[in-house]
Amino acid sequence: MNKTFTQKAVTPLVLSLVLALSACSSTPVTTSTLDQARSDYTAAQNGSVAQYAPNEFKAATEALNAANTAASNREDLTKIDQLASLAKTKIATAQEVARTKQAEASLKGATQEREQVRLQARTAEAEAARRNAEQAQRDAEAAKAQAEQASAATRDAQAQASALAAQLAELKAKQTERGMVVTLGDVLFNTDQAVLTSAGTATVQKLANILRDNPDRTVLVEGFTDSTGSTAHNLELSQRRAESVRAALAQMGIERNRVETRGYGEAYPVAGNNTAGDRQLNRRVEIVLSEAGKPIQARR
C-alpha cells in the first residue's frame, strides 16, 4: 500500500468521523423506553424493593446496566430499546415480588392480630356470661329473700290474727255487722256509778292490749241503761260510763282519738225492763272494734 495515498485519503475521513462523534456526544443516545426504565428503577430503589426482593432487584439492576452500556456504546436503537424493555420488565417483576412479600408479612401480622381480637371477643363473651350469671344469682337471691319476707309477713299477719281472735274470745266478743262487739255488763261498774270495778279494769286492760297490738283499729264505746230513773239522768249516766272506759283506756296508753264515746241512755234495750234480771242486761257498755283501717258504722 502507498503510505502517501493513505494519509491523503484518511485525513478527511477522520475529520468527518470526529465531527460525527462530537455531534453524537453532544446528544447522548437514549430512547423513551430506556428513560422510562431508568425512572422505574429510581422509583423501585426509593421504595423497599431492594429489601424485599433482593434477587429480582439484582437481576433488574444488571438488565438496566446492560441497556445503559448499550446506550453509551451507541449501539443500534432497536437493540437499546430491547434491552431497556427487558430491564423494565425485570424492574416490574421485582416490584411485584416485593409487593407479595409485603402482603405476606402483613398477612402474618394480621393473622396474629385476628387471633388476639378473637381471644378478646371470647374473653368479653365469658366476662358477659359471668356477669349475667352473677346477676341471675343476685336476682334469685333477692327473689328468695322477698318470698321469705312475704311468707314471714303472712306468718306475722296470721299470728296477729289468731292472737286477736284468742284475745277477743277471752272478752267473749260477738261478731256483728258493725264489727266485733265486746259487752261490759253493769257488774263491772259500781251501782249507779261510772267508776270501773277491779274486774272491769281487768277487762278494759284486755281491750287496751288488743288496741296496742292492732294500731290500725279504733273503738266506739257506747253506754246504755235500763229505763229506771229520768231519761236525762240515764243519758248522762250512760255517757259517763262510756267516758270512764275511754279514760281507763287512755291511762293504759291508748290515744284518745282512737276511742269514740256515745251515751244512749235507756234507748236500744237488749231485754225488757220488767224484771231485775232483764234490767241488769240493759245496763251495759258495748265496745265496737273497727275493722282494720276502717271507720265504725253508726248505730241505725
Add this chain to the structure above:
Amino acid sequence: MSPRLTLPAVAATVVSALLLSACASQKAPATADVAVSQAAVENAAQAGAAELAPAELTSAREKFARANQALKERDYKLASELATQAQAEAKLAQSKATSAKATSAADAVQENIRVLREELDRANSANK
C-alpha cells in the same frame, strides 16, 4: 477449484469451519432458552396469570411463539432474544398474579379483623 492447496486457502477453510461450528453450537442454547421460556409461560398460567395478569401473559405467549418460529427458521440469535423476553414477561405475569393473590388475602384478613373488632366493640358497649 485449484488443485494446489495454498496456506491461505487452508486457513480460510479452517476459519470458516470454525465459524460454522460456532454457529452450530448456538443451536443448543437457543433451544434451551426457548424451552425455559415455555416453562416460565406455563408456570405463569398455572399461577393464575390468565385472570390476574392477562396482558403480560398474552405478550409472553406471543414472544414465545415468535421465538419458536425463529428457532424453526434457524435464526438462533432472534430466537434467543425473544425467548429471553418471553421468559422475563412470563415471570412478571406470574409475580403479578402471586402478588395480587397475596394482597387480596391480606386485605381479606384485614377486613375480617375490622368486622371482628366492630362486633367486639358492639358487644362490649351492649354489656356496659
